[in-house]
Amino acid sequence: MSYREKYEAWRSNPYFDEATRKELEELSGDEKEIEERFYTELEFGTAGLRGIIGAGTNRMNIYTVRKATQGLANYILHVGAEDKGVAIAYDSRRMSPEFADEAALCLAANGICAYVFDALRPTPELSYAVRRLGCTAGINITASHNPPEYNGYKVYWEDGAQITPPHDVGIMDEVKKVTEYSAVKTMPLADAKAAGLYRVIGADIDTPYMEELKKLVLRQDCIDAVGGDLKIVYTPLHGTGNIPVRRVLKELGFANVYVVPEQEQPDGNFPTVSYPNPEDAEAFELGLALAKKVDADLILATDPDADRLGVYVKDSKTGEYHSLTGNMSGCLIGDYIIGQRKELYGLPKDGAWIRSIVSTTMGDAIARHYGIELIEVLTGFKFIGRKMLEFEHAGKGTYLFGMEESYGCLIGTYARDKDAVAATMTLCEAAAYYKTKNMTLWDAMLAMYEKYGYFRDDVTSITLKGIEGLAKIRRIMDTLRENPPKEIGGSRVTAVRDYKNATITDRKTGEVRPTGLPSSDVLYYELPEDAWVCVRPSGTEPKVKFYLGVKGSSFTDAKEKSEALSKAVLAMMDRIV
Numbered sequence: 001m002s003y004r005e006k007y008e009a010w011r012s013n014p015y016f017d018e019a020t021r022k023e024l025e026e027l028s029g030d031e032k033e034i035e036e037r038f039y040t041e042l043e044f045g046t047a048g049l050r051g052i053i054g055a056g057t058n059r060m061n062i063y064t065v066r067k068a069t070q071g072l073a074n075y076i077l078h079v080g081a082e083d084k085g086v087a088i089a090y091d092s093r094r095m096s097p098e099f100a101d102e103a104a105l106c107l108a109a110n111g112i113c114a115y116v117f118d119a120l121r122p123t124p125e126l127s128y129a130v131r132r133l134g135c136t137a138g139i140n141i142t143a144s145h146n147p148p149e150y151n152g153y154k155v156y157w158e159d160g161a162q163i164t165p166p167h168d169v170g171i172m173d174e175v176k177k178v179t180e181y182s183a184v185k186t187m188p189l190a191d192a193k194a195a196g197l198y199r200v201i202g203a204d205i206d207t208p209y210m211e212e213l214k215k216l217v218l219r220q221d222c223i224d225a226v227g228g229d230l231k232i233v234y235t236p237l238h239g240t241g242n243i244p245v246r247r248v249l250k251e252l253g254f255a256n257v258y259v260v261p262e263q264e265q266p267d268g269n270f271p272t273v274s275y276p277n278p279e280d281a282e283a284f285e286l287g288l289a290l291a292k293k294v295d296a297d298l299i300l301a302t303d304p305d306a307d308r309l310g311v312y313v314k315d316s317k318t319g320e321y322h323s324l325t326g327n328m329s330g331c332l333i334g335d336y337i338i339g340q341r342k343e344l345y346g347l348p349k350d351g352a353w354i355r356s357i358v359s360t361t362m363g364d365a366i367a368r369h370y371g372i373e374l375i376e377v378l379t380g381f382k383f384i385g386r387k388m389l390e391f392e393h394a395g396k397g398t399y400l401f402g403m404e405e406s407y408g409c410l411i412g413t414y415a416r417d418k419d420a421v422a423a424t425m426t427l428c429e430a431a432a433y434y435k436t437k438n439m440t441l442w443d444a445m446l447a448m449y450e451k452y453g454y455f456r457d458d459v460t461s462i463t464l465k466g467i468e469g470l471a472k473i474r475r476i477m478d479t480l481r482e483n484p485p486k487e488i489g490g491s492r493v494t495a496v497r498d499y500k501n502a503t504i505t506d507r508k509t510g511e512v513r514p515t516g517l518p519s520s521d522v523l524y525y526e527l528p529e530d531a532w533v534c535v536r537p538s539g540t541e542p543k544v545k546f547y548l549g550v551k552g553s554s555f556t557d558a559k560e561k562s563e564a565l566s567k568a569v570l571a572m573m574d575r576i577v
Contacts, residue, residue, distance in 0.1 A: 003034065003035050003037075003038035003039040004034065004038070006038040006057055007024065007027075007034050007037070007038045007056075010024055010038075010055065010056065010057075011024045011025060013182070015181065015182040016055075016063065016181075017062075020055045020061065020063075021055075023054065023055045024055050024056070035467075036058065036466060036467070037054065037055065037056030037057070037058050037059055038056050038057050038058060039058065039467065040057070040058050041057050041058065041064075042057065042058050042059060042060065042064050044068050044071065044171070044172055044175040044176075045172070046163065046164075046168045046172070046380075047152075047154060047162065047380070048068070048152060048153045048154040048155045048162075048163075049064065049065070049068055049152055049153040050143055050146065050150060050151075050152035050153070051064075051150065051151075051152070052149050052150055053094055053095055053149060053150065053151050060095070060099070060150070060151045060152070060153075061095075062095075062098065062099065062102045063181050063184075065099045065102045065103055065153060066102055066103075066106050066181070066184045066186060067175065067178050067181060067184055068103075068153055068175055069102070069103045069106040069107060069139070069184075070106055070110070070175075070178050070184040070185060071171060071172075071174040071175030071176070071177065071178050072086075072107075072137065072139075072155060072171055072174070072175070073106060073107055073110035073112055073185075074110075074174040074177070074178075075167070075170050075171045075174040076110075076112060076136055076137060077110065077111075077112075078170070078174070079170075081136040081137075081158075082110075082111060082112045082136070084134055084135050084136040084158070085112060085113035085114065085115055085133065085135050085136065085199075086107055086112060086113070086114055086115070086135055086136060086137045086138060086139060087114075087115045087117075087126060087129040087130050087133055087135045087137075087138040087139070087156075087201070088100050088103055088104055088114055088115065088116045088117065088126075088138070088139045088140075088141070089117045089120075089121045089122075089123070089125065089126035089129070089138070089139075089140050089141070090117070090120055090121075090140070090141035090142065091120050091121075091122075091123075091140075091141065091142040091239060091240050091304045091305045092120050092238055092239050092240060092266035092267060092268050092304055093141070093142065093143055093148070093150075093151045093268040093304065094148065094151065094268035094269070095151055095268075096120070096141045096142070096151060096268070097120075099141045099151065099153065100116060100117075100139070100141045101116070101189065102186070103139050103141070103153070104116050104192070104198055105186045105187055105188075105189060105192055105198070106184060106185055106186050107197070108187055108191075108192035108195065108197035108198055109185035109186050109187040109192075110185055111197070112136075112197070113196065113197050113198075113199060114192075114197065114198055114199070115129070115133055115135065115199050115200075115201045116198065116199070116200055116201065117129075117200075117201055117202060117205070118200050118201065118202040119202070120239075120240045120266060121205075121206075121240055121244075122240045122241060122244060122302075122305060122306035122307065122419070122420070122421055123140055123142060123144075123154075123240075123305040123306060123307040123417055123418075123419075124306070124307055124410075124415045124417050124418065124419035124420070124421060124422070125205065125206070125209050125244070125415075125421075126138050126140045126156065126417075127156060127160040127161070127415040127416050127417040127419075128160065128205070128209050128212065128414055128415045129201065129205045129209075130156050130157075130158065130159075130160045131158075131159070131160040131414075131415070131416075132205060132208060132209075133201075133205075134158075135158065136157075136158055137155060137156060137157055137158065138155070138156035138157075138160070139153065139154070139155060139156070140153075140154040140156065140305070141153060142154065142304065142305040143304075144303055144304065144305055144307070144308070145275065145276055145277035145278070145279070145303040145304065145308060146275065147274070147275040148268060148269050148270045148275070148276075155171060156416075156417075159385065159388075159389045159416055160385065160415055160416035160417070161381075161382045161384075161385025161386060161388075161389065161416035161417065162380070162381070162382035162385070162417065163382070164382050164383065164385075164386045165518065206244070209244075209414075210244070210247060210248055210251065212412065212414035212415075213248050213412075213414075213421065213422050213425055214248065214251065214252065215412070215414075216337075216411050216412050216422060216425070216426065217252065217425070217426075217429055218337065218340040218341065218344060218429070219340060219429060219432070219433045220252070220253075222429070222432040222433040222435075222436050223252055223253045223254070223428075223429060223432045224253060225432070225436055226432050226435045226436055227252065227253040227254045227255065227428075227432050228253065228254075228255045228256070229256075229435070230254060230256060230297050230298075230428065230431055230432060230435065231256045231258070231294055231295060231296040231297050232249070232254060232256060232257045232258065232296060232297065232298055232299075232300065232428060232431075233258045233259075233260065233287050233290050233291045233294065233296040233298070233299040233300070234246070234249075234257055234258070234259050234260070234287075234299075234300045234301070234302075234424070235259065235260035235263045235264075235283070235284075235286065235287045235299075235300070235301045235302075236259075236263065236264065236301075236302055236306070237263055237270070237273065237276040237278065237283055237301055237302065237303060237304060238263055238265065238266055238267040238268075238269075238270050238271070238272070238276060238304065239266065239276065239302065239303060239304030239305060239306060240266070240302075240304060240305055240306045241302035241306035241420060241421060241424075242259065242264055242265075242266075244306070244421045245300075245302065245306070245420075245421055245424050245425075246259065248421060248424075248425050249424070249425065249428060252425065252428075252429075254428055254432075256294075258290055258291075258294050258296065260286045260287050260290055262286050263286060263287075270304075272286060276303055276304050277303060278301040278302065278303050278308055278309060278310025278407055279308075279310060279325075279326065279406070279407055281323065283301050283310060284299060284301060284310065284312055284323070287299045287301060287312070288312065288321060291312070291314075291321060296314065297313070297314050297431060297435075297440065297441075298311065298312065298313045298314065298427070298428075298431055298441060299311070299312040299313075299321065300424050300427070300428075302420040302421070302424065303407075303420070306419075306420045306421055307381075307408055307417060307418045307419060307420050308326070308406065308407040308408050308418065308420055309329065309407055309408075309409075309420040309423040309424055309427070310323075310324075310329075310407055311323070311324040311328075311329045311427065312324070313440065313441040313442045313445070314440060314442065315440070315442045316440050316442075316443075322442055322445075324445065325405070325407075325457065326403075326404065326405050326406055326407035326408065327359060327360035327362065327403075327405045327455075327457045328445060329407070329409075329423070329427065330355075330359070330360075330363070330403035330404075330405070330407075330408075330409045331360060331362050331363060331366060331403075331448065332427070332430065332441065332444060332445055332448065333401075333403075333409055333411070333423060333426050333427055333430065334353060334363065334366060334400075334401040334403060334409070335366050335448060336426070336429075336430040336433070336444075337400075337401060337411055337426060338351075338353070338366070338370050338372070338400055338401060339370070340433070341400070342370060347370060347371070347372060347400070348398040348400075350373070350396050350397050350398050351370075351372040351373065351398045351400045352372060352373040352374075352375050352387075352391075352397055352398065352399060352400060353366065353367040353372055353373070353374050353375070353400060353401050353402075354375045354376075354377060354384045354387050354388075354399070354401070354402040354403075355374070355375075355376060355377070355402065355403050355404070356376070356377055356378065356379045356380070356381075356383070356384070356403075356404045356405065357376050357377070357378060357379060357497075357499070357517075357522065357524060357534065358379055358404075358405055358459075358534050358536070358545075358547040359403060359404055359405040359457075360405060360455055360457045360549060361455060361530060361532070361549055361551075362448075362452055362453070362455035363403065365452040365453055365455070366452060369451075369452065372400060373397075375387060376517070377517065378499065378517055378518060378520050378522070379404070379520070379522070379536065381402070381404055381408055381410070381416075381417050381418045382416075382417075384402040384404075384410065384416075385416030385417065387399075387402075388402075388413060388416060389416075399413055402418075404418065405457060405459065405547065407420075408420070408423075409423050410422070411423070411426055427441070430444070446555075449555065453530075453551050454551060454552040454553065454554055454555055454557065454558040455530075455549065455550070455551050455558065456549070456550050456551075456552065456558035456559060456561070456562045457547070457548065457549040457550075457562075458547075458548050458549075458562050458565075458566050459545060459546065459547045459548075460545075460546050460566060460569070460570065461538070461543040461544060461545045461546065462543060462544050462546075462573060463542060463543050464542055464543070464544065465542045466542070469542050470542070473537050473542075473544050475576070476535075476544055476573065476576050477521060477523070477535070477537065477544075479576050480523050480535060480576070481498060481500070481523060484496045484523070484525070485525065485572060486507070488525060488527065488533055488565065488568050488569065488572065489564055489565045489567070489568025489569070490568070491527045491528055491529075491531060491565075492507070492527070492528065493507055493525045493526065493527060494506070494507055494508065494526045494527060494528060495507060495525075495526040496523070496524070496525060496526075497515060497522075497523070497524035497525075497526070498523055499515055499517060499519065499520045499521070499522040499523070499524065500519055500520060500521050500522065500523075501519075502514055502515045502516075502517065502518075502519055503515065520536075521536065521537060522534065522535070522536040523535045523536070529550075529551060530549070530550070530551035531548070531549060531550045531551070531561070531565065532548065532549050533546065533547070533548045533565065533569055534546070534547040534548070535547075544573075546566075546569045546570075546573070548562065548565050548566060548569060550562050550565060
């Protein structure tokens with residue numbers, strides 16, 4: 001069926017509600033938009049669904065959500081796990097509550113109980129809830145830090161991590177088999193509740209989740225001593241973090257938490273930012289203004305589903321606020337908790353620091369210093385969660401810390417996804433600890449550079465939207481794979497990692513060895529002097545991302561090397577695109 005035929009079918013079929021048909025009717029003269037909405041199905045990938053909200057097969061709407069949920073239900077029934085139920089959470093985005101209910105009612109119509117949060121909750125709490133309730137799976141309605149026109153649908157499995165093989169492939173296959181939208185099962189909310197197949201959860205999960213976070217605190221003595229003196233500015237960026245972040249900080253004893261008033265309340269339009277990403281300086285404009293007003297020690301921002309944390313810290317010598325990348329804050333948190341665990345309790349012999357392949361190699365230096373194992377996994381926190389599950393099944397390996405460069409980390413094992421609520425709590429604890437040593441977090445960061453080396457990492461991207469954009473992204477990856485660069489920015493490429501083909505090729509000897517990781521469309525170039533470049537298509541946005549890392553002799557040297565390498569990478573891309 002052509003895109004035009006699909007459009008006409010949706011526009012005329014009474015199965016689709018009046019608002020949907022009216023929206024499509026208004027597009028009747030816009031052929032390009034019709035094509036964009038109907039040329040394909042919104043793909044259910046390894047991370048679930050993510051797309052622009054609107055009518056059409058290539059959009060996020062109640063029908064595509066139902067279709068995805070029917071596929072999930074079919075898989076759960078196929079593996080005989082329907083008795084354990086599915087936990088469902090959602091964030092502050094437009095249509096999130098509606099999508100959550102549509103998913104729940106589809107599950108209920110298939111005889112699978114849905115445990116639905118009574119209001120918006122953070123992603124990590126959904127991960128925790130799956131494990132706490134002993135569910136088969138979890139669904140989270142969120143598009144993380146995407147622009148406001150987006151929403152998404154993430155699926156978790158019983159271990160609390162996002163789906164990985166074989167479940168991801170199995171669910172994707174079942175979703176593809178659902179070809180007729182009107183054949184998807186659903187039922188009225190009242191009937192689902194009466195049958196005990198729609199159950200509301202809330203405080204019964206919130207309180208034990210908070211207790212799990214507080215168990216992670218290592219230096220309550222330092223919080224008791226100076227927590228009342230620290231000044232913390234926090235913004236939830238109109239998302240889910242407001243209540244849990246403020247609650248845990250208050251219960252631990254941080255008395256001076258200033259919430260950015262303009263960004264405090266949930267709002268799926270995100271009116272104060274173009275998109276709610278704590279990686280972006282724009283997200284901190286209001287927070288910085290408030291911080292200067294109250295003379296704050298640090299500024300913290302969580303994204304809408306509160307799994308990513310952005311950080312600015314004050315330099316007491318200059319009064320300037322410095323931004324920390326996800327690599328910097330991750331290393332600061334990881335070094336603190338592992339250092340304190342070693343001092344207080346000692347470290348296990350099989351302890352491990354786990355990071356994604358695009359994260360900073362400063363983590364490797366920290367792991368070497370503490371004598372723990374450094375484990376690389378593919379991009380996506382679910383692979384860190386999978387490694388944690390492997391530890392449990394094998395009975396060896398102790399998870400100490402996991403991080404991604406994309407501003408996400410996890411400190412404990414109570415959940416299996418990155419947790420910005422816990423990261424906020426721990427960074428504030430670290431600030432209290434260093435304050436007792438007459439140090440700021442910025443002082444601690446500088447001390448880490450002196451100790452481990454001046455690592456600097458950067459990420460840039462090219463956005464290529466629409467059908468043409470997908471073709472260009474494919475051409476970039478194909479060109480680089482077929483003709484790998486011999487040098488980048490004047491530095492020779494010493495090894496090429498092709499994660500799609502699962503090979504690592506030494507450019508000098510020609511030796512080829514396996515990556516040891518699952519196949520993924522990622523290319524990684526090793527360069528001299530601890531430098532590297534990685535190229536991968538984004539799994540959630542129409543972008544090609546370029547990651548790079550260098551190590552310098554000083555802060556300035558590392559900065560100059562990073563900027564030069566970044567320019568060289570973009571110039572290389574210009575020649576391809």
